[in-house]
Amino acid sequence: MSGSSRSPSTPSGPTSAARTPGGTTGTLAGDDTALTDDAARDLIAQYDEELPQRAVSPRLDAAIGLVCFAIGLFVLVQVFWPIPQGKQFYLIWFLALVLPLVFLLYRPAARRKPAEAPADSADERTSVPERRSDNPSVVDWLLAVIALGTGLYPVLPFLSGGFDAFLDRQGTLSPLDTVMGGLLLLLVLEATRRTTGLILPIVCVVFFVYAYYGSYIPLGWPGSHAGLDFDQIVNALYNEASGFYGVPLDVAATYIVLFTIYGAVLDRTGAAKFFIDLSFSLFTKSKAAPGRTVALSGFLLGTVSGSGTATAVSLGAVTWPVLKKAGYPKENAGGMLAASGIGAILSPPTLGAAAFIIAELLGVGYGTVLLWAVVPTLLYYLGIFLAIEIDSRKIDVDEVPGPKPRTWPVFRSGFYHFISLGIIVVFLALGIPPFKAVVYATGVGILFGLLEIAHAHGWRPVPALRGIAAVVYGALSSGIRSALPVASVCAAAGIIVSTITKTGLGQVLSTMLVAIAEGITSNPTLIVILSCVFSAVAVTILGLAVPVTASFIISWVIIGPALIGLGIPEAAAAMFIFYYAVLSEVSPPTALAAVASAAITGGKVVPTIWQACKYSIPAFLVPLAFTFTPEGAGLVAQSGFLGALWTGLVSALAVAALAAGAGGWILRRARWPERTLCFLAAGALLYLQPMSILVGLAALVLAVVVHLVSVRRRTERFLAPDPVGSPAGADRARTERSLS
Numbered sequence: 001m002s003g004s005s006r007s008p009s010t011p012s013g014p015t016s017a018a019r020t021p022g023g024t025t026g027t028l029a030g031d032d033t034a035l036t037d038d039a040a041r042d043l044i045a046q047y048d049e050e051l052p053q054r055a056v057s058p059r060l061d062a063a064i065g066l067v068c069f070a071i072g073l074f075v076l077v078q079v080f081w082p083i084p085q086g087k088q089f090y091l092i093w094f095l096a097l098v099l100p101l102v103f104l105l106y107r108p109a110a111r112r113k114p115a116e117a118p119a120d121s122a123d124e125r126t127s128v129p130e131r132r133s134d135n136p137s138v139v140d141w142l143l144a145v146i147a148l149g150t151g152l153y154p155v156l157p158f159l160s161g162g163f164d165a166f167l168d169r170q171g172t173l174s175p176l177d178t179v180m181g182g183l184l185l186l187l188v189l190e191a192t193r194r195t196t197g198l199i200l201p202i203v204c205v206v207f208f209v210y211a212y213y214g215s216y217i218p219l220g221w222p223g224s225h226a227g228l229d230f231d232q233i234v235n236a237l238y239n240e241a242s243g244f245y246g247v248p249l250d251v252a253a254t255y256i257v258l259f260t261i262y263g264a265v266l267d268r269t270g271a272a273k274f275f276i277d278l279s280f281s282l283f284t285k286s287k288a289a290p291g292r293t294v295a296l297s298g299f300l301l302g303t304v305s306g307s308g309t310a311t312a313v314s315l316g317a318v319t320w321p322v323l324k325k326a327g328y329p330k331e332n333a334g335g336m337l338a339a340s341g342i343g344a345i346l347s348p349p350t351l352g353a354a355a356f357i358i359a360e361l362l363g364v365g366y367g368t369v370l371l372w373a374v375v376p377t378l379l380y381y382l383g384i385f386l387a388i389e390i391d392s393r394k395i396d397v398d399e400v401p402g403p404k405p406r407t408w409p410v411f412r413s414g415f416y417h418f419i420s421l422g423i424i425v426v427f428l429a430l431g432i433p434p435f436k437a438v439v440y441a442t443g444v445g446i447l448f449g450l451l452e453i454a455h456a457h458g459w460r461p462v463p464a465l466r467g468i469a470a471v472v473y474g475a476l477s478s479g480i481r482s483a484l485p486v487a488s489v490c491a492a493a494g495i496i497v498s499t500i501t502k503t504g505l506g507q508v509l510s511t512m513l514v515a516i517a518e519g520i521t522s523n524p525t526l527i528v529i530l531s532c533v534f535s536a537v538a539v540t541i542l543g544l545a546v547p548v549t550a551s552f553i554i555s556w557v558i559i560g561p562a563l564i565g566l567g568i569p570e571a572a573a574a575m576f577i578f579y580y581a582v583l584s585e586v587s588p589p590t591a592l593a594a595v596a597s598a599a600i601t602g603g604k605v606v607p608t609i610w611q612a613c614k615y616s617i618p619a620f621l622v623p624l625a626f627t628f629t630p631e632g633a634g635l636v637a638q639s640g641f642l643g644a645l646w647t648g649l650v651s652a653l654a655v656a657a658l659a660a661g662a663g664g665w666i667l668r669r670a671r672w673p674e675r676t677l678c679f680l681a682a683g684a685l686l687y688l689q690p691m692s693i694l695v696g697l698a699a700l701v702l703a704v705v706v707h708l709v710s711v712r713r714r715t716e717r718f719l720a721p722d723p724v725g726s727p728a729g730a731d732r733a734r735t736e737r738s739l740s
Contacts, residue, residue, distance in 0.1 A: 053105045053481070054134040064104060065477040071097050072476030075257050079435050089155065089163055091245040094253040096151025098480070098487045099191055100144035104136045105484065106194035143187065150184040154238070170239045178231050181238030185495070188244065192492040195485035199545040203554070204492050207499040208233065214503055222512055225503045236498045243498040247360050248490035248553055255356040255366070256486055258435050261479030262442045263350075266417060268471045268478075269449035274414030275300035276318055281405040287397050290326045291336060291388035294319050295381060298340030299347050308585040308593045312341030316600035323601075327397040330603030335611025336391075337600070338586050338593040339384055342616060345548070345582050347377045349424050352582060353486055354552035356434070358574045361556065367428030372571055372636040375648045376579070376622055379635075383618035383655045390663035416448035446472060486549055493553040500557045510562035513538075528566050532627045535559045536580050543584025551581040563627065572626045572633045579623040586612045614662045618655045625651060625686040632688045647688055654685035657700050666707045674710070677703035 056064065074097070083090045136144070153159055154166040160177070169177060185208075189201040215227030228236075237243030266272070279296040283289035294315055301311050316337045323333040345352040348370040355373070359366045391397075420441040427437035446468065453467035454460075500506040517530035538559060543551040555577045563573035585593040591609040598608040613620070625647075626632040634643030635651060661678035664670050670678075677699050684696030 054107055054136070056105070056135050060104075060135055064101065064481075065473075067097075067101065068477040068480035069473055071480050072257075072261060075253070075261075075480075076439060076476075079258070079439050085163055087250060088241050088245050091249055091253055092151065092154050092163075095244060095249060095487070095491060096148055098484055099147040099151055099187060099491075101481075102191040102194060102484050102488055103140045103143040103147060105481065106191075107134070108140070108194060143190070146183060147187045147191075150180045150187065153180045167239065171235060173231055173235050173239065177238070178234050181234035182230070184244065185234070185237060188488065188491045188495070191488040195488045196547050196550075200489065200492055200547065200550050203546065203550075204495045207496050207505075210505070211499045211503055223503075223505055223508050225505075228502060232502075233499075236502055237495060240498070242501055243494045244491050246494040246497055248357060248493040248497065248549070249487065251353070251356045251360050252483065252487045252490040254435055255438075256353050257480065257483040258438045258442075259350060260482045261475055262420075262438050262445070264475040264479040264482065265442050265445045265449070265471070266420070268475055269417070269445060269452065270414060271417045271445075272301055272314065274410070274417055276315075277405060277410045278407070278414070280322075281407040281410045286392075287326070287399055288388050288392035289399070290319065290322045290328070290397070291392060292385065294323070294336050294340050295343070295384045295388060298337075298344050299381065301344055308338070308342040308345050308582070309596050310341075311344040312337045312593045312597050313600065315340060316597055320600050326399070327395060328391070329395065330601040331598070331607040331611050332391055332395065334594060334597035334601040334603045334608035335613075335615050336384075336388065337597040338591070338608070338612035339615035341593050341597075342582060342586050342619070343377075343380055343384065345585075346373065346380055346579065346619065348373050349421055349428075352578070353549045354578050354581060357549070357552060357556075358578060359434075362570055362574060364571075365428065365431070366434035367425075367431075370425075370428065372575055374637070375635045375644055375651075376575070376619075376626075378648065379622050379651055379655050380616070380619050382652055383659055384615055386656060386659035387615045387663055390659060390665040394663070394665055394669065416452075417445070419448070420445040442475075446475075485547075489547050489550050490553075493550050496550075496554055497557055506557045506561055509558045510560075510565065513559065513562045514565065528568075529628055531562060531566055532568075532576070532624055535563060535576070536624065539577055539580035540584055540587050543581045544587060544590050548581050548584065551584065552578055555581060567630075568627050569633045569636075569638050571636050571638055575636050576623045576627050579619060583616065583619055586616050588613070617658055617662055621658065621682070621686060622651060622655070625654075625688055628686075629688050632686075634688075650685055650688060650693055653700065654682040654696065657682040657685065657696075657703070660703070666704060668707075668711045668714075670707055671710060674703045674707040677706065 071094075075094070078090055083093075155163045160166045160180075166177070173181070189204055192204070193201045210223070211228045211233055212230065213227065214223070214225040217224035276293075276297045279293040279300065282296065283292040286292070297315055297319065298311055301314060316334075319337070320333060323336070328336075351370065351373060355369050356366060358364075359369045423441040423444055424434075424437050427440060428434060432440075449471050450464070450468040453471070454464035456467075513534060514527070514531055516534065517527045520530060521527060535555075539551065539555045542555060546554070556574065559577060560570075560573055563576065564570055568576075585591065586609070588609050591612060594609040594612040595605055597603075597612070598605045601608070622635065626635040631639070631643070631647060633639060634647035637644050639647070657678040660666050660670060661675045661682065664675055666674060666678075681696045681699035681703060684692045684699060687693075687696075
């Protein structure tokens with residue numbers, strides 16, 4: 001899951017010579033050994049868009065784990081036996097239960113690393129320092145209690161008069177209602193700041209100020225409105241279904257939390273290790289095998305961790321030593337890890353958290369959203385595999401020596417992990433709601449985990465039951481813990497959505513976006529192209545500052561109407577915004593996934609970021625293809641099977657041209673004339689109009705012809721006898737390098 005919805009939040013600890021974005025080298029990983037689990041967790045905590053949790057004392061950790069387990073059971077029960085009072089009643093309980101945990105598990109500020117005293121003895125120098133607990137302060141406990149009280153206030157009969165009475169006061173809140181709603185607003189902002197940083201709360205405050213002071217904007221200016229008083233704003237956030245308890249939190253409490261539990265079950269039953277082992281076993285007879293393994297492992301690991309950064313770190317912890325032995329430069333390996341990690345969020349069957357919001361906003365099934373993502377996912381991984389093949393030839397990597405795992409024994413040891421994934425896909429195809437499908441898949445995963453644990457314990461009942469109880473308890477508990485950041489983000493996103501809805505700001509900004517394009521040109525086709533390009537830049541920039549889920553929600557309510565108003569289908573517009581929101585994790589200058597990967601490999605940060613862009617370049621350009629033209633919408637299954645087929649094939653040629661141009665390789669090392677023609681061919685092919693397709697094909701053929709002629713001339717020059725008195729050695733060496 002998403003866009004950081006399922007990234008495991010782990011307590012942070014000391015990072016050994018960890019990289020900072022401005023650094024040049026990283027020393028977290030040894031030259032030939034994989035990262036330890038603690039080092040990997042520290043990297044995720046440092047570079048993931050979600051901030052790390054506290055390392056609380058064992059007793060408090062057990063108590064919080066028990067509470068999270070109870071919340072997990074509550075969520076599962078809600079799937080099959082919904083609360084009769086309705087969805088908003090359930091969301092009130094959900095937010096009231098998870099919000100206090102944020103104040104107990106997340107620090108109010110980043111903890112400084114304490115200074116270490118010099119060791120006085122050999123034993124002290126060699127001993128492992130004990131990690132000190134970081135328990136909540138009195139203020140944290142007080143905030144947790146207030147969060148529980150303000151969250152439950154609407155349903156408490158002895159304060160608010162009960163849920164029905166609270167709803168009856170919609171639009172005419174009592175003074176106590178307003179105070180409680182105002183406190184909850186502050187607590188949601190603080191919880192969001194603790195889990196994701198300062199940017200999103202600042203954005204929420206800006207929207208709040210706009211709603212309150214909108215009447216001071218001169219009439220006739222864009223965005224002017226009558227203004228809302230404090231009671232009206234609190235009423236919209238606290239009492240209506242468009243604020244805290246709107247679609248974003250509904251998706252978090254109904255879909256995302258269940259998928260975090262499912263991911264935790266997969267993780268605790270060994271799915272991550274199985275997926276990596278299987279990927280290694282499938283590619284053993286090729287020089288590009290290590291790179292292919294990284295790409296396939298990233299795709300499979302997306303079912304366990306929905307964060308691109310977390311997936312990249314998990315991959316790098318295991319595969320970087322193999323890539324190093326094969327001869328991959330640090331920057332190339334880091335870019336490959338980052339691009340593969342991002343692919344995990346873009347790929348079915350478990351897309352990012354924003355995919356669930358797409359389904360809810362557009363009123364379609366989650367299975368339909370998965371169908372929309374199939375062709376873009378295939379194109380993305382085609383680009384990655386082509387880039388890997390090109391690098392394996394340019395770099396001249398070696399096969400990794402040593403014993404190779406056999407596919408069948410590896411597959412036999414953990415094939416059941418694919419069964420649970422298959423259940424999700426099949427049940428969605430049968431029309432079963434995704435929240436039920438994932439619960440069934442979780443049950444199957446637990447069942448097979450029980451069999452595996454029982455087999456490991458020699459079928460002795462007591463140890464086996466203890467083992468499976470630990471898996472179930474740990475999965476529910478860690479699943480809820482992992483969902484805390486996204487629950488806070490979704491509640492905060494409700495502030496923005498409510499403000500835009502009440503003030504009409506979304507329509508104003510959408511109109512301004514199109515007006516800018518219309519101010520540049522009056523050509524309808526160019527207006528669409530420019531509007532899409534501006535939208536892509538805007539979503540990417542926004543994604544650099546806020547989490548993926550929030551970035552999608554904000555972009556959808558502002559940019560979505562503009563794209564739809566230009567005649568772009570809703571599905572294409574939604575997937576367009578989704579892709580650029582996700583790609584912020586590999587977009588300069590922040591590129592969290594690439595920076596974390598550079599910390600693992602020890603490569604330079606900026607070159608690693610550019611390598612990540614090279615590997616993921618199809619994902620940056622393909623979304624433009626399904627918005628530029630009506631035919632392009634076929635890439636997201638809007639034109640039937642045949643439409644998806646022919647647009648997919650043409651786009652695959654474009655991706656191949658992109659890979660050749662970006663990688664500088666066709667049959668041999670390519671020069672800039674051929675590379676330029678490849679870029680032109682890719683752009684023309686992605687426009688998906690008959691004339692542009694013909695131009696693109698002609699440019700691609702011309703690039704191949706020019707390349708063949710160039711290679712032939714270089715070969716002839718290499719084989720020609722040396723003229724008398726020429727510097728033969730230097731000429732021959734230069735020609736050999738150009739051919740290799």
